[in-house]
Amino acid sequence: MPRIAILGLHLEANAFAPTTRREDFVEACLEAGPCITALARAPSSHLPAELPGFYAAMDTSGDWTPVPILIASAPPGGPIEQPLFHDFLETIRTGLAAALPLDGVYLCSHGASSAIGDEDSDGTIAAMIRAIVGPDVPIVVTHDLHCNVSERLVASIDGFIGYRTNPHVDMAERGAEAAALLRRILAGEKFSVAFIRLPMTPPTVTLLTDSGPYADLIRDAEAAMATGEVANASVTGGFVYSDLPKCGICVTVTARDVAAARSVARRLAQRAWRERERHTRTLLSLAEATALALRAGSGEHPPICLADAGDNPGGGGRGNTAWLLQALHEAGALGVVLGVFVDPALAAEAHAAGVGALLAPAVFNRVPDEFGLRFAAPARVMALSDGRGTGRRGTCAGRDFSLGPSALLRLEGSGLQVVVGSLRRQLYEPRMLEIFGIDIAAARCLVVKSRGHFRAGFDEFFDPARIFEVDVPGLTSPVLANFRFRRLPRPVWPLDPETVWNG
Numbered sequence: 001m002p003r004i005a006i007l008g009l010h011l012e013a014n015a016f017a018p019t020t021r022r023e024d025f026v027e028a029c030l031e032a033g034p035c036i037t038a039l040a041r042a043p044s045s046h047l048p049a050e051l052p053g054f055y056a057a058m059d060t061s062g063d064w065t066p067v068p069i070l071i072a073s074a075p076p077g078g079p080i081e082q083p084l085f086h087d088f089l090e091t092i093r094t095g096l097a098a099a100l101p102l103d104g105v106y107l108c109s110h111g112a113s114s115a116i117g118d119e120d121s122d123g124t125i126a127a128m129i130r131a132i133v134g135p136d137v138p139i140v141v142t143h144d145l146h147c148n149v150s151e152r153l154v155a156s157i158d159g160f161i162g163y164r165t166n167p168h169v170d171m172a173e174r175g176a177e178a179a180a181l182l183r184r185i186l187a188g189e190k191f192s193v194a195f196i197r198l199p200m201t202p203p204t205v206t207l208l209t210d211s212g213p214y215a216d217l218i219r220d221a222e223a224a225m226a227t228g229e230v231a232n233a234s235v236t237g238g239f240v241y242s243d244l245p246k247c248g249i250c251v252t253v254t255a256r257d258v259a260a261a262r263s264v265a266r267r268l269a270q271r272a273w274r275e276r277e278r279h280t281r282t283l284l285s286l287a288e289a290t291a292l293a294l295r296a297g298s299g300e301h302p303p304i305c306l307a308d309a310g311d312n313p314g315g316g317g318r319g320n321t322a323w324l325l326q327a328l329h330e331a332g333a334l335g336v337v338l339g340v341f342v343d344p345a346l347a348a349e350a351h352a353a354g355v356g357a358l359l360a361p362a363v364f365n366r367v368p369d370e371f372g373l374r375f376a377a378p379a380r381v382m383a384l385s386d387g388r389g390t391g392r393r394g395t396c397a398g399r400d401f402s403l404g405p406s407a408l409l410r411l412e413g414s415g416l417q418v419v420v421g422s423l424r425r426q427l428y429e430p431r432m433l434e435i436f437g438i439d440i441a442a443a444r445c446l447v448v449k450s451r452g453h454f455r456a457g458f459d460e461f462f463d464p465a466r467i468f469e470v471d472v473p474g475l476t477s478p479v480l481a482n483f484r485f486r487r488l489p490r491p492v493w494p495l496d497p498e499t500v501w502n503g
Contacts, residue, residue, distance in 0.1 A: 001063040002186055005099055005133075006036065007092055008108035009125060010048050010073035012146060014316025015243035016475050016483065017078040019116065025084075027402070027423055029073035032091060036068035044390050046400045048073055050108045050142050053175030061183055067102065069095035073110075075424050076316040085115035089128065096132045104182050105129055105139045107157070108175065111147025112239040119244050119487070123152035130156040138185040140178045144168065146204065146239040149250040154195045158185060160252045162234030164218050166209045167428070167456035168395050181231060181254070191231060191254050194261035196269040198249045199501050200493045201240040202279035203478040204451055205309055205469055213278035217268060221251075224264045230255035233264055235272065240480060241316060243487045266503060273501050276493055283309075283471035283478065290327045292468065293445040297334030305446045305454075305462040310474030311371070312451040314426035318342060319449050320365045322375035323472040328447070329377060329414045335444030339419035339427045340403055342449075347422045350381045350407035357381045362409055364418075371473040378412040383436040387421055389429075394456025396429035408436040428453035430460075451476060 010029070011020060022030075029046045031039065039045040040055040048071065058064050070091045080088075096102070107129065113121045122143075129139055138158040143149070145163040154160070159181045161174050185191065207214045214237060221233035232254040238247050251268045255261035284292070284306075295301035306324065313319040319342030328336050343364060353359060362379035365372050387403030404422030411418065419433060427433070427448045430440055440446065440461050448454045455467065471479065480495055491499040 001065050002103035003065045003067050003099070003101070004058070004182065005067045005069055005096060005102050005105045006108065007069040008048065008071050009088060009113050009121065010110040011080060011113040012076035012110055012144070012239055012315065013079045013112055013114040014076055014241040014475060015079065016241060017316035020074050020077040020080045022084050024074040024077060025072050028075055029071060032070045033068060036071055037066050044398050044400055047071060048108060049171035049399060050175035053172030054106055054108065054179045057176035057179035061179065067099045069099070071108070076314055077424070078316065080113065080115040080121065082115050082117040085118060085121060089125070092125065093128060093132065096129065102133055102137055104137060104186060105133060106178055106182065107139060107141045109141065109143060111143030111149065112242055114242060114244060120150045120152060120246065123150040126153045126156035138182060140182045142174050142178050143236065145207070145236045147236050148238050148242055148244055148246045149195065149197065149236060149252055150246045151195070154193050154252065157193060159191055159232065159254045160193055160234060161232050162236045162252065164209065164222065166207055167453040169456050177232070189256060191256055192258035192261055194253045194258065194265040196251045196265050196503065197246070198269055198273055199489065199491065199499050200249045200273065200276055201238055201247055201480070201488070202249070202494065203281060203480060204237070204315065205281045205478045206279040207237040208452060213275050217272055220268055220271060229260050230264050233268065235268055240488065241476060243485050245487055245489050247488055248492065269503050273503060279494070281469065281478065284468045286323060286327055286470060286472055289324065289468065289470045290331050290333065293328055293333040293336060294331055296444045297336070302466055303444050303462070305448060305458060305467045307451065307454065307467060307469045308447060308449045308472060309451045309469045310472050310477040311449050312426055312476040313342060313424040313449060314428065314453060315451055315476035317449070317474050317476045318369065319424050321371055321472065321474050322364045322373045324447055324470060325364060325418065326373060326375045328445070329411050329416050332414050333445060334415065336414070336416040336447065337433065337438060337440070337443045338416065338447040339433055340421040340425055340449060341418050342424050343420050344404065344422040347405050347407050347420045350409065350420065351384055351405055353381055355381050355384055359409070371475065379409040380412065381407055382410050382417070383408040385435050387423070389431045389435050391429040392431055393460070394428065395453045396457065401425065401429060401432065403432060408438070426450040426453065429457045
């Protein structure tokens, strides 16, 4: 019965966002020891979805002994406070040392984390694991496709598996794939990992996998895997808002033959670079979005979904910019539902007032930041909730979520409905609206504070032709020229069109 250590750190670190604290992990997922196993085998939980997939695959493929150490997951935000990261390292170090001897390690991490004093926190964890378990114990890693891969991480591991869907709906499958690869290594197979980073950081809205340039790269990687040439080929898009030297599209290939791994990695990297100009996306201006919402509200246009991708809590946005909210309200657009507007003070005020109360006015974003816009309007409290639920579709299917104490407000005059939450969560799951009694199918215009994961959750209401991304300010704006990058290696495409790569 092989003893397999299980640990991971999930954080997508946005260098422009406020620091990530212990409370952010506690409110999302901070678990240690045997309870991880119980949660991974439960019908639903708040664990990263790779873990139930890994456990199920290991359980069905033979006897084993899970040795869970630490799973820390927080919503995307700024780099981790350094003392907290040290605490995580110490928990991992002592847990692994006490668990020896081990037969394998599953490192389940997002891959785009950083700490205030450590730009390569994921590499630090992988290197520490290797130092503790020794050179012969296999380490298999899963990462989000928005990860930033470092040379140090690659040098420390035996297998790398990145997500292949965006919106992310394949996490359980990737966990199962990690289990299968680990079983192969335990049976005696040896693998090498080849790695190429490109000087290319396309906007995240171009990294969808249903169609487009990134989808074509993923299909190429899957074709290489289907031939048996390699065990895994991962093309990860990176997370440019981390503003780190290791940002950029990466190709990481795991194969029994190192020459095959290098060949496939180079072929995929060359295609990515050759087709870089395809990574473009036209955004609607605020005026265009408002006009389209008016047409949808009047019935002149089918119902639409507007994505406030610039203020996506799923990428480190605060979820509290009011540009679209104010524009649609003042224009009198009909049938508008907006969620989730993150404003703990306003949610608390609604709970104190009670259902049916009139907030005169309701103040949104009362302390504006650099992207902020203070907006106030009379609003009726229509429903209250603790914000808890279990997802039913897409990225959140079968997973527990929490918006914190939340309220549904209806703005007087326009009738615009706003779901106000206390925790930074992107709107990517219909249940986040349905718990308030909202009939999504009846909405003429749905405004989501999300970059792309909502597409998998709301596809039953909106096909891609009726989804529009809007160019409004925020910490996750797809317009990369809006940011003052300090650590991103330059030149890099598309910020520097003259960038050259001779791969």
